[in-house]
Amino acid sequence: xxxxxxxxxxxxxxxxxxxxxxxxxxxxxxxxxxxxxxxxxxxxxxxxxxxxxxxxxxxxxxxxxxxxxxxxxxxxxxxxxxxxxxxxxxxxxxxxxxxxxxxxxxxxxxxxxxxxxxxxxxxxxxxxxxxxxxxxxxxxxx
Numbered sequence: 001x002x003x004x005x006x007x008x009x010x011x012x013x014x015x016x017x018x019x020x021x022x023x024x025x026x027x028x029x030x031x032x033x034x035x036x037x038x039x040x041x042x043x044x045x046x047x048x049x050x051x052x053x054x055x056x057x058x059x060x061x062x063x064x065x066x067x068x069x070x071x072x073x074x075x076x077x078x079x080x081x082x083x084x085x086x087x088x089x090x091x092x093x094x095x096x097x098x099x100x101x102x103x104x105x106x107x108x109x110x111x112x113x114x115x116x117x118x119x120x121x122x123x124x125x126x127x128x129x130x131x132x133x134x135x136x137x138x139x140x141x142x
Contacts (some may be wrong), residue, residue, distance in 0.1 A: 020136040024135035025128035028051060032049050032050075035048040046091045046126070048087060049124070051087070052084065056081055064135070065129055066126050067127070122136070123140075
């Protein structure tokens with residue numbers, strides 16, 4: 001009888017103190033491909049990221065982390081809500097490896113540099129920061 005009471009108290013305490021199921025990352029179908037972007041009137045290679053369906057992804061540093069070949073991408077002027085049917089671009093804004101997400105393919109203020117040359121492959125990872133789960137892991141070939 002004492003054992004049943006102790007087990008029941010432990011189960012109730014687990015629910016009261018928030019030991020419920022872990023958070024889930026958004027489930028979405030994403031596609032990444034090489035594209036050409038324009039920075040200061042010069043064309044450079046970049047990454048086109050398309051949301052093909054599924055859950056909405058919030059594009060801000062507190063919610064989602066984007067990593068391209070080990071470099072964390074910062075967020076530019078992209079709308080924070082990335083819904084099915086929308087497209088954003090990952091642009092390399094300098095030779096120092098600073099990249100950011102933008103809703104357009106033109107970045108007039110960036111010095112710009114190529115993200116890859118013909119034959120190169122870069123890895124793009126999108127991670128949900130709350131759950132630390134992978135939303136997408138894609139390779140882009142230029």
